[in-house]
Amino acid sequence: MVFNKVIKKAHDYGVLVMFSHTIFSLSFALISMLLAGNGMPPINKLIWILVAFLGARTGANAINRVIDAEIDKKNPRTSVRQIPQGKMNKREVIVFSIVCFLVMVFAAAQLNLLCLILSPIALFLMTIYSYTKRFTWMCHLVLGVTCAAAPVGAWIAVTGSISLLPLFMGAANTLWVAGFDIIYGAQDYEFDTNNGINSIPARFGVKNSLLISSFFHVLAMIFLVIVGLLSSSLGIIYFIGLAIIGVLFFVEHKIISPDNLSQVTIASYGINQIVSIVLLIFGLIDFFI
Structure with a gap:
């Protein structure tokens, strides 16, 4: 009985923080770490x-669920999450987040002194992101910058310094x-506009926001190419991986349109999980061969 409760609670936390993401x-x-240490x-x-x-x-995703709990409760799409459903309470999730952040x-x-000095900045970004949708449509970029702390941080962890290459990776x-x-976020266009939630779809409309998304992904590809050109450890296999990623991006943007958002989850999460795996596999193969 106790074991089953532990398993269920672990599952709840895994769903809460979207561990699969x-x-x-x-x-x-990982690619940044390998490049940093050669x-x-x-x-x-x-x-x-x-x-x-x-x-x-883990801490960032958990605290996001606490901060967004009231918004999630109002939105039919997110009202099934653990806190709105009462499966988990805010206090326990806050404690969980604090523990995760202390571990970080x-x-x-x-690792080194610079990592320790910069850790409060990372904590600030991971916390402030959840509030940005309340006052700026640039919340998506804030999320991206928060995630970019991973490759930049990995580089600093290995070298104790910063340079141009991890900034391009970031x-x-x-x-x-x-x-x-x-x-x-395009699927929440109506909810966001009706409830004062800031986002690029709410600010510029679904059609224009999908164009902005495409533009961002083109820029992301350019920066990944620059990383490959700057690094002496990456070569043809890495660029083959980028070519595959380019195809995946094309498919991602092809299967959705302003009039048909039925494949949003596949386009935003499903395909991009594959993108991440392709980048990792082809980067690793190129690095170690």
Whole structure:
């Protein structure tokens, strides 16, 4: 009985923080880590990087659910989430978030001083994102910048410094995430406009927002190409992976339109999970061959 309750609670937390979406920034972080160290870092550093990443990502998603609980309750699409449904209460999720953030800061301290110094900035971004939809349509870009802390942070964790290459990797991560988040947000156009929620679809309309999303993904591809050109460790296999990603982007934007958003979840999440996996696999193969 106790075991079943533990399993159910673990499942609830996994759904709460959308654990399956961890891959979205993990691929960027791992590629950046390898490029920073010109190979696999020492095992203890690798472990702390992963701990910091998982702590940050899990805590950010959990606190987002708390901050957005009242909005989620009003929106028919999100009213089935754990907090609006009463399956989890805000207090326990807040405690869970705090623990995750403390784990992230502790892991940052084990990596190097710069990681520790910059950790409050990461915490600020992970918390403020959830409030941005209340005052700016640029919330999608704030989410992208928050996610981009993964590849930039991984580079700093290995080198203790910052350089141009991880910034290009972070820019690609930012625009990629912002692009598919706009697509996902398009389905809430009516709810957002009727309830004063800021988003690019609500500000510019669904048709224009899908064009903006496409533009962001084109820019993301350009930045990923620049990363490949700047790095001596990446070559033809990496660029083949980018070609596949380009095709996936094309399909992603082809299967949706202002008049047909029925495939929004597949376009925004399903295809982009594949994009992330392709980037990781082809990057790893190119790096180690």
